[in-house]
Amino acid sequence: MYVCVSLLASFDRLIHPTTHKALPIMSSATTTTTPTPATTTAVNLEQVAYFLVTGASRGIGAKMAIETARKFKPGSVVVLLARSASGLESTRAEILAVNPHVTVVTSSVDLATASKELLNEILEKSLGKQPTDRFGLACVIHNVGTVGNIERKAIDMDDRAEWEQYFGMNVFTVAVLNSCFLRKFQSVPVKLVVNITSKACLVPFQSMTYYCAGKAARELYFRVLAEEEATAGITVLNYSPGPVDTEMTVELQANSNASDIRDYFKNLRDTTTILTTDQTTAKFLHILQNGLFKSGDHVDYYDH
Numbered sequence: 354m355y356v357c358v359s360l361l362a363s364f365d366r367l368i369h370p371t372t373h374k375a376l377p378i379m380s381s382a383t384t385t386t387t388p389t390p391a392t393t394t395a396v397n398l399e400q401v402a403y404f405l406v407t408g409a410s411r412g413i414g415a416k417m418a419i420e421t422a423r424k425f426k427p428g429s430v431v432v433l434l435a436r437s438a439s440g441l442e443s444t445r446a447e448i449l450a451v452n453p454h455v456t457v458v459t460s461s462v463d464l465a466t467a468s469k470e471l472l473n474e475i476l477e478k479s480l481g482k483q484p485t486d487r488f489g490l491a492c493v494i495h496n497v498g499t500v501g502n503i504e505r506k507a508i509d510m511d512d513r514a515e516w517e518q519y520f521g522m523n524v525f526t527v528a529v530l531n532s533c534f535l536r537k538f539q540s541v542p543v544k545l546v547v548n549i550t551s552k553a554c555l556v557p558f559q560s561m562t563y564y565c566a567g568k569a570a571r572e573l574y575f576r577v578l579a580e581e582e583a584t585a586g587i588t589v590l591n592y593s594p595g596p597v598d599t600e601m602t603v604e605l606q607a608n609s610n611a612s613d614i615r616d617y618f619k620n621l622r623d624t625t626t627i628l629t630t631d632q633t634t635a636k637f638l639h640i641l642q643n644g645l646f647k648s649g650d651h652v653d654y655y656d657h
């Protein structure tokens with residue numbers, strides 16, 4: 354979740370782990386992004402792709418699925434996961450309206466409880482009899498995310514089952530699905546892994562303990578993956594979408610126990626400066642297609 358500079362006055366600098374120099378985190382050149390030549394990580398989406406998006410029934414995930422799938426060549430397969438069958442169906446219809454030459458598979462699944470076996474079965478079924486080496490690109494967007502309980506302070510969070518439930522969906526299933534996906538599509542020449550992350554993985558925000566802790570753990574998983582697979586044809590992007598008008602930010606504005614957080618989102622809405630899913634998706638595609646990142650980087654909407 355993105356939160357304004359004023360709210361973060363005391364958190365506006367991080368210390369680099371090895372140089373111990375302060376790193377600006379709220380400026381236009383935030384976090385770990387390293388300028389790289391446009392060719393290194395630029396992804397050509399105009400090919401036959403296998404494309405999986407979690408949390409695709411609404412919000413950022415739905416828009417990213419539609420706008421990315423728009424670019425694929427005929428014969429591509431798009432797989433949409435979330436719980437709401439009607440939400441998935443509406444995303445599917447929107448994809449087919451902009452690109453009727455792709456196959457869109459929806460799977461209504463609760464990612465809080467999905468087992469490795471179930472996730473592998475979803476991948477298998479979406480492929481049918483197609484061999485994986487017919488795809489030039491295999492891309493997964495790990496977009497699913499929840500804010501968790503935002504009505505309690507960190508000091509009061511002693512419910513282990515609630516911790517496990519939160520991390521189960523937002524971290525553990527994400528890592529398990531990622532592993533299943535990359536194993537399945539090993540033979541595809543270009544593999545792209547996108548983690549939808551947040552400023553909250555770098556900066557502590559009141560009332561958002563689960564979210565901050567979960568996003569930090571999740572992003573570090575993907576950064577290790579990028580390091581380990583640097584020569585294996587796997588590109589990783591941690592994209593932080595900025596503050597976006599979705600059900601998640603409506604919930605934060607309504608139910609956060611921190612008045613600064615409620616006021617921040619209210620102000621963004623009152624001034625219509627909250628981002629739209631269209632805006633953040635356009636920025637995401639710009640970064641991706643122009644390779645404005647190094648594999649494993651955390652790239653924020655406001656970085657470009």
Ligand SMILES: NC(=O)c1ccc[n+]([C@@H]2O[C@H](COP(=O)([O-])OP(=O)(O)OC[C@H]3O[C@@H](n4cnc5c(N)ncnc54)[C@H](OP(=O)(O)O)[C@@H]3O)[C@@H](O)[C@H]2O)c1
Nearest residue numbers: 354408410411412413435436437463464498596597599601
């Ligand atoms: N909005 C922002 O300002 C903002 C800022 C930074 C980062 N992000 C990140 O962007 C991502 C998308 O957020 P959003 O704002 O678009 O949120 P959203 O509107 O609440 O959408 C969340 C998506 O996740 C799915 N989902 C939730 N619980 C699920 C479960 N148990 N099993 C399967 N799917 C589940 C939802 O579908 P169902 O309910 O149908 O299952 C929905 O499609 C998240 O990772 C979020 O942390 C958002």
